[in-house]
Amino acid sequence: MNGLGGIMSGQPQARARFLRRNGHVIMVYAFILLLVAIGATQSERFLTERNLANVARQSAFLGIVALGQMLVILTAGIDLSVGSLVKVSILVSAIVMNGESANVVPAILATLALGALVGLIHGFLINELRIAPFIVTLASLVILKGIGLTISSSPVGKASREVMMFYVQTVGPLPVIALMFFALALLTMLLLRYTVFGKHLVAVGGSVEVARLSGVPIKRTRYGVYVICSLTAALTGLLWLSRMGVGDPAIGDGIELQAITAVIIGGTSLFGGRASVLGTLGGVLLLGITANLLVMLGVSQFIQGLIQGLIIVAAVALYKQEGD
Amino acid sequence: MSEPILEMRGISKSFAGVRALRDVSFRCQAGLVYGLVGENGAGKSTLMKILAGAYKADAGAIIYKGRPRHAASTGEIIASGISIIYQELALVPQMSAAENIFLGREPRNAIGILDLGQLHARSQELLSRLGVALDTRLPVGELTIAQQQLVEIAKALSQDADLIVMDEPSAILAGSELDQLFDIIAALKAQGVTIVYISHRLEEVFRIADEVTVLKDGEVVDSRPIGQLDRHTLVRSMVGRSLDEVFPQTDHEQGDLVLAAEDIATDTILDGVSLRLHAGEILGIAGMVGSGRTELARALFGADPLTRGEVRLAGKSLQWQTPSQAIRAGVALVPEDRKSQGLFTALSVRNNITISILSRISRLGILRRGQEDKVVSAARQRLSIVMTSPEQETQTLSGGNQQKVVLAKWLETAPAVIILDEPTRGVDVGAKFEIYKLMRQLNDRGLAIIMISSELPEIIGMSDRILVMNGGRVAGELAGEAVDEERIIKLATLGGAEAQSA
Numbered sequence: 001m002n003g004l005g006g007i008m009s010g011q012p013q014a015r016a017r018f019l020r021r022n023g024h025v026i027m028v029y030a031f032i033l034l035l036v037a038i039g040a041t042q043s044e045r046f047l048t049e050r051n052l053a054n055v056a057r058q059s060a061f062l063g064i065v066a067l068g069q070m071l072v073i074l075t076a077g078i079d080l081s082v083g084s085l086v087k088v089s090i091l092v093s094a095i096v097m098n099g100e101s102a103n104v105v106p107a108i109l110a111t112l113a114l115g116a117l118v119g120l121i122h123g124f125l126i127n128e129l130r131i132a133p134f135i136v137t138l139a140s141l142v143i144l145k146g147i148g149l150t151i152s153s154s155p156v157g158k159a160s161r162e163v164m165m166f167y168v169q170t171v172g173p174l175p176v177i178a179l180m181f182f183a184l185a186l187l188t189m190l191l192l193r194y195t196v197f198g199k200h201l202v203a204v205g206g207s208v209e210v211a212r213l214s215g216v217p218i219k220r221t222r223y224g225v226y227v228i229c230s231l232t233a234a235l236t237g238l239l240w241l242s243r244m245g246v247g248d249p250a251i252g253d254g255i256e257l258q259a260i261t262a263v264i265i266g267g268t269s270l271f272g273g274r275a276s277v278l279g280t281l282g283g284v285l286l287l288g289i290t291a292n293l294l295v296m297l298g299v300s301q302f303i304q305g306l307i308q309g310l311i312i313v314a315a316v317a318l319y320k321q322e323g324d
Numbered sequence: 325m326s327e328p329i330l331e332m333r334g335i336s337k338s339f340a341g342v343r344a345l346r347d348v349s350f351r352c353q354a355g356l357v358y359g360l361v362g363e364n365g366a367g368k369s370t371l372m373k374i375l376a377g378a379y380k381a382d383a384g385a386i387i388y389k390g391r392p393r394h395a396a397s398t399g400e401i402i403a404s405g406i407s408i409i410y411q412e413l414a415l416v417p418q419m420s421a422a423e424n425i426f427l428g429r430e431p432r433n434a435i436g437i438l439d440l441g442q443l444h445a446r447s448q449e450l451l452s453r454l455g456v457a458l459d460t461r462l463p464v465g466e467l468t469i470a471q472q473q474l475v476e477i478a479k480a481l482s483q484d485a486d487l488i489v490m491d492e493p494s495a496i497l498a499g500s501e502l503d504q505l506f507d508i509i510a511a512l513k514a515q516g517v518t519i520v521y522i523s524h525r526l527e528e529v530f531r532i533a534d535e536v537t538v539l540k541d542g543e544v545v546d547s548r549p550i551g552q553l554d555r556h557t558l559v560r561s562m563v564g565r566s567l568d569e570v571f572p573q574t575d576h577e578q579g580d581l582v583l584a585a586e587d588i589a590t591d592t593i594l595d596g597v598s599l600r601l602h603a604g605e606i607l608g609i610a611g612m613v614g615s616g617r618t619e620l621a622r623a624l625f626g627a628d629p630l631t632r633g634e635v636r637l638a639g640k641s642l643q644w645q646t647p648s649q650a651i652r653a654g655v656a657l658v659p660e661d662r663k664s665q666g667l668f669t670a671l672s673v674r675n676n677i678t679i680s681i682l683s684r685i686s687r688l689g690i691l692r693r694g695q696e697d698k699v700v701s702a703a704r705q706r707l708s709i710v711m712t713s714p715e716q717e718t719q720t721l722s723g724g725n726q727q728k729v730v731l732a733k734w735l736e737t738a739p740a741v742i743i744l745d746e747p748t749r750g751v752d753v754g755a756k757f758e759i760y761k762l763m764r765q766l767n768d769r770g771l772a773i774i775m776i777s778s779e780l781p782e783i784i785g786m787s788d789r790i791l792v793m794n795g796g797r798v799a800g801e802l803a804g805e806a807v808d809e810e811r812i813i814k815l816a817t818l819g820g821a822e823a824q825s826a
Contacts, residue, residue, distance in 0.1 A: 196436075209414070212398065
C-alpha cells in the first residue's frame with residue numbers, strides 16, 4: 001500500500017523529498033557558483049570588492065521588484081505594469097523633491113502613495129470587474145508609460161544631496177541598497193512562512209475555489225498582493241532616483257520582464273500556489289552576475305539578450321524534468 | 325421528537341431556466357446519519373451547495389438551530405457549525421495538511437503572527453482523534469486520496485462542526501479505508517454530530533444511515549427511516565427500474581484469444597502478472613486501491629514500459645513503449661480520472677469525440693466538417709449522450725454523459741481491446757445502466773473488455789471472469805459459480821496463499 005507506511009518510513013525518503021522540492025534552487029545556485037568561477041578565472045576585475053558591490057547593488061534594483069512580482073505570481077496572477085510604474089515613480093519623486101532636502105519625506109510619501117493607488121486600482125479591476133490580471137496590468141503598463149512620457153520626455157527634477165549619497169553608502173563592504181534588498185527578501189520569507197496573509201496567498205494561487213469554500217478573504221488577499229507589488233515598483237523608482245540624481249524617463253522599460261524571468265528561473269510556478277524566495281533571490285543574482293560577467297568579458301549587448309533567453313529556456317526545461 | 329438541528333423548507337432553484345430543485349424539504353435531527361441518494365443531476369449537490377451558501381435558493385427557507393438563516397457568507401456558515409466535504413476534495417495541494425485544516429481560520433499569536441506550533445499541534449490532535457498518524461507538514465498533494473479525505477474530515481472537526489455533509493466520500497475510497505471512514509462516522513455520531521451522507525452506493529447507505537431521502541429530478545420522492553426500506557424499493561424510487569435489470573446479460577460466444585500477458589512487471593508495484601483475454605469477453609479486475617490494478621492497465625497500454633515479461637496482441641508479440649503505439653495496435657484505455665486524463669473539459673463534445681481520429685476525417689490537413697458531423701451524431705445516437713448541442717463544453721455535462729463522450733472517443737479508434745478503469749465512478753444509476761448495456765453491445769461486436777472496478781456488485785454482475793489483484797500480483801482468478809463477494813474480498817485483502825489457508 002502506498003498509504004500510511006510510506007509516509008512514516010524513514011530518512012532516505014525524506015532526503016529524496018527534500019531534493020525533489022529544492023533541487024531546482026540548488027541547481028540555480030550551483031550555476032551561480034559556476035559563473036563566479038568563470039568570472040574569477042577569466043577576468044581580473046570580476047572578483048574585486050568594487051565589482052561585487054556593484055553587482056549586489058544592481059541586483060537589488062531588479063530584486064525588489066522581483067519579490068513583489070513573485071508574490072503576485074504566487075497567487076496565479078501577474079503584474080506587467082511594474083516597469084512603467086518605476087518610470088513614473090522616478091519622475092514624480094524627482095519633481096516633488098526638486099533637489100531640496102526638505103522635500104525628501106514628502107517625495108517618498110507621494111511616490112509610495114502613488115504605488116499604493118496603482119495597486120488598489122489593479123486590485124479593483126481584478127476583483128470587482130473580474131478582468132484577468134494579464135489584461136489589467138498590460139493596460140496599465142501602456143497607460144503609465146504614456147503618463148510618464150507626458151510628464152517629460154527628457155530628464156526632469158533633481159534628487160537631494162542625501163538621496164544621491166544613499167546610493168553609495170555602505171555598511172562595511174556591503175552597499176546599503178543591497179542590504180535593503182536582502183532585508184526585504186528575508187521579510188518576504190517570513191511573510192510566507194509565518195503570516196496568515198502569506199498562507200492565503202498560497203491558497204488563492206493553489207486553488208481559488210478551495211480558498212473560497214474555506215472562507216479565505218480572496219478579494220482582500222488580491223488587493224493586498226497587488227498593492228505590495230506596486231509598492232516594490234515605487235520603491236525601486238526611488239532607488240533609481242538615488243542612482244541617477246534626476247528624473248530620467250528612460251528608466252524602467254523592460255524591468256517587468258526581467259523580474260518575471262528572475263522569478264521563473266527561481267522555480268516559482270507561473271500557475272500559482274508555489275513560490276520560493278531563495279529561488280527568486282538566486283534568479284536575480286544569476287541574471288545580475290550574467291549581465292556583469294558579459295560586460296566584463298566584452299560581449300556585445302545583443303548577444304547578452306540572446307544568452308539571457310537561453311538561460312530562461314534552460315531553467316524551465318530543467319524544472320520540467322524535475323517535475324516528472 | 326426533539327427540535328431539528330436543520331430544516332430546509334420548500335427550497336427551489338433554477339439555473340438559466342432549467343429547474344434543479346423544486347419545493348424540496350429536508351430536515352435533520354441532531355446526532356443522526358442521513359443518507360441523501362438520487363441519480364446525478366437529481367439535485368443532491370445543488371441542495372448541499374445552497375446549504376453551504378455557495379448558491380442562493382430562489383425560494384424557500386433554511387432554519388438552522390431554531391433560527392431562520394438569511395444570506396450569509398461561506399465563512400459565517402462555516403463558523404455556524406456547518407461543514408461540507410466535497411466530492412472533489414477542497415484542499416490546496418501545495419499547502420501542508422495542517423495549513424489546509426486551518427485555512428481561513430489560522431491560529432495567531434498575540435501580535436497577529438501565524439502560530440505554527442499551535443497549527444501543527446492542533447492538527448495532530450485532530451488527526452489522532454480520527455485514529456490517524458501522518459506528517460502534518462507534508463503538502464497534501466503528496467498524500468494518498470484516502471489520507472486527503474481524512475485531512476478534510478479533520479478540517480471539518482476543527483471547525484467544531486455540528487453538521488457535516490459528505491458528498492460521495494466513498495467514490496474515492498476502497499475497502500479498509502471505507503471501513504475506517506464508517507468507524508469515524510459512528511464516532512462522530514456518538515459525539516452528537518449530524519451527518520448527511522450523499523452516495524450512489526446503496527449498500528453504504530444501508531450500513532450507516534438512520535434515515536434516507538431520495539431525490540429525483542429535483543424533487544423529494546421518498547424520505548423515511550432506513551428500517552422501512554429495502555434495496556429494491558430504494559432503487560425503484562431512484563430510477564424507476566428494478567435492480568435485476570441493472571446488469572444486462574447476453575449469450576455471446578467467447579471468441580479467439582485477443583490479448584495475452586505473460587509475467588509482466590513495470591517499475592511500479594506491478595510484479596509479474598499474467599492474463600488472457602478473449603474476443604467478446606469482459607475480464608473484471610478487482611482489488612484494493614494501490615493493489616496494482618491501475619498499474620496493470622497502464623502496462624497493457626504502454627504507459628509504463630515493461631521491465632519484464634511480454635504482451636501479445638492477436639498472437640503478435642508487442643513491445644510498445646508509448647500509448648500511441650498501443651492505440652495504433654488497437655488497445656484503448658479509458659482512464660479512471662476522466663477530468664484530468666480523459667477529457668478536454670473546456671472543449672466541446674464534438675472536439676472531444678474526434679480528437680483521436682482527426683486525420684481520418686480530414687483531407688490534406690483540412691477538416692471535413694460534414695464527416696465530423698456524421699461521426700458525432702452517430703456517436704450521440706449510439707451512446708445516447710444527452711447534450712444541448714455538439715458544441716456544448718464537456719465540463720457542463722453530467723458525469724455519466726462525460727463518461728459516454730470519453731467512450732465515444734475511444735470507440736472511434738476502432739479498438740480490439742478496451743480497458744475501462746472505474747467506468748462508472750461518479751456516474752448515476754441510470755447512466756450506469758446505459759454504460760453496462762453499451763459494454764455488452766461492444767462485446768457482441770467482438771470487442772474484448774478489461775474492466776477495473778472497486779464496486780463489487782458491478783464486477784460480479786458484469787464480468788465473465790474476475791482477476792483479483794493484491795500487492796502487484798494476481799491473488800486469484802474466479803469465474804462462474806466460484807464468484808462471490810466474500811471470496812473476492814478475502815483475496816484482495818489477504819493475497820492468494822493466505823486466503824486459501826484462511
